[in-house]
Amino acid sequence: MKETKQEDPSPPVTTVKKENSEDNGVFSKAVLPKMKKYDYEEATQLSVNEKFLKRWLIDGLIGKGGYGEIYLGMDIIRNEEVAIKVEPKKRRGKLAKRMILEQLVLLKMQGKTHVPTIYGSGYTEKINFIVMQILSVNIGDIKKKCNHKRLSATSVGRIVHQLISALRDLHDFGYVHRDVKPANMCFGISSNAREDNRHTVYLLDFGLVRRFKLPNGERRPPRYRAGFRGTTRYVSLRVHRRIEQSPYDDIVSAMYTAYELLCSELPWKRLERAEEVLQLKQSMTEFQGADSKPGLNLEMFQGASSVLVDFFNTVIGMDPEKDPCYDKLIECMKILYAPKTMEDPYDWEDQQKTLEECSEENLT
Numbered sequence: 001m002k003e004t005k006q007e008d009p010s011p012p013v014t015t016v017k018k019e020n021s022e023d024n025g026v027f028s029k030a031v032l033p034k035m036k037k038y039d040y041e042e043a044t045q046l047s048v049n050e051k052f053l054k055r056w057l058i059d060g061l062i063g064k065g066g067y068g069e070i071y072l073g074m075d076i077i078r079n080e081e082v083a084i085k086v087e088p089k090k091r092r093g094k095l096a097k098r099m100i101l102e103q104l105v106l107l108k109m110q111g112k113t114h115v116p117t118i119y120g121s122g123y124t125e126k127i128n129f130i131v132m133q134i135l136s137v138n139i140g141d142i143k144k145k146c147n148h149k150r151l152s153a154t155s156v157g158r159i160v161h162q163l164i165s166a167l168r169d170l171h172d173f174g175y176v177h178r179d180v181k182p183a184n185m186c187f188g189i190s191s192n193a194r195e196d197n198r199h200t201v202y203l204l205d206f207g208l209v210r211r212f213k214l215p216n217g218e219r220r221p222p223r224y225r226a227g228f229r230g231t232t233r234y235v236s237l238r239v240h241r242r243i244e245q246s247p248y249d250d251i252v253s254a255m256y257t258a259y260e261l262l263c264s265e266l267p268w269k270r271l272e273r274a275e276e277v278l279q280l281k282q283s284m285t286e287f288q289g290a291d292s293k294p295g296l297n298l299e300m301f302q303g304a305s306s307v308l309v310d311f312f313n314t315v316i317g318m319d320p321e322k323d324p325c326y327d328k329l330i331e332c333m334k335i336l337y338a339p340k341t342m343e344d345p346y347d348w349e350d351q352q353k354t355l356e357e358c359s360e361e362n363l364t
């Protein structure tokens with residue numbers, strides 16, 4: 001489908017059994033070389049062992065999206081690993097603007113907890129690039145690696161709590177993300193005494209952002225018909241209907257993300273046509289019950305946590321033209337992960353468990 005962003009066809013990451021609390025956990029630096037998921041030949045913009053701009057030694061390709069390639073590099077001045085996101089300057093003969101926008105938003109957001117630190121950005125003759133903090137595996141890949149292809153309630157609650165905080169920060173700056181999904185979230189990696197961000201979720205891929213606020217803080221007037229932006233599986237019904245996106249639509253994508261992480265897949269996962277996806281989404285949240293008021297179709301939540309149902313009801317009850325009730329949504333997630341706290345180990349860090357083992361337990 002032309003307008004639909006392609007899903008990242010990444011193979012699963014390799015799980016490493018934890019051997020000690022400092023170094024060999026799923027999110028440790030030791031795992032990183034195994035995250036080079038692609039053959040070197042697939043790298044089209046930079047080459048392995050190249051010294052990019054005389055400062056970053058390219059070590060391999062760790063991610064590949066629809067538009068960019070993400071390389072693992074070594075900053076030879078600071079002796080520190082970095083991620084370098086690169087996109088060709090020209091795409092189909094036109095100047096690519098995605099990464100320029102992404103740079104701008106990332107720079108504005110520096111210092112915010114859920115945004116990677118930027119060490120450099122710019123362009124060369126052929127490419128636009130961003131050098132940033134290296135992160136761990138993305139949450140879509142973590143989920144794929146789990147036995148039942150789902151995460152425990154305490155993991156999902158903490159991930160989605162952080163996602164909502166990340167979105168609140170972005171919305172406060174006046175932007176909507178428009179591509180919220182598990183593959184656009186990564187855990188941090190550092191476990192040294194100076195900073196421990198292994199439990200911090202980072203939001204990625206700001207290439208589809210759009211300003212929804214005017215400089216005076218008011219909302220921009222919506223276009224009569226907006227183009228499709230996002231990934232079909234996760235976009236709100238309003239996006240299917242080509243309505244201008246607002247913070248509400250990012251929250252709806254966070255809601256579908258929560259469902260997918262908890263229940264292993266969204267009901268429309270195998271549907272190809274956007275029209276069919278739209279219909280199934282409608283039957284999930286615009287279901288005509290006995291009282292003929294549209295609401296949630298509880299049959300699609302069988303076996304799911306009642307907290308997920310509450311979360312959905314809170315989201316679909318929101319007014320898209322108003323600011324989302326972030327605190328209420330976070331409170332919902334806190335119930336999902338209680339009694340754990342953000343500092344507690346995630347399931348896969350507990351007692352030397354692999355991702356496969358930990359997904360067997362603590363299900364919703």
Ligand SMILES: Nc1ncnc2c1ncn2[C@@H]1O[C@H](COP(=O)(O)OP(=O)(O)OP(=O)(O)O)[C@@H](O)[C@H]1O
Nearest residue numbers: 063064065066067068070083133134135138183205
């Ligand atoms: N700083 C980072 N550290 C480690 N891995 C990263 C980093 N940034 C991105 N990645 C990996 O690369 C993947 C693709 O990144 P990103 O979504 O930014 O690229 P993209 O080309 O914009 O992708 P898309 O197809 O969604 O447009 C992510 O899912 C993640 O696994």
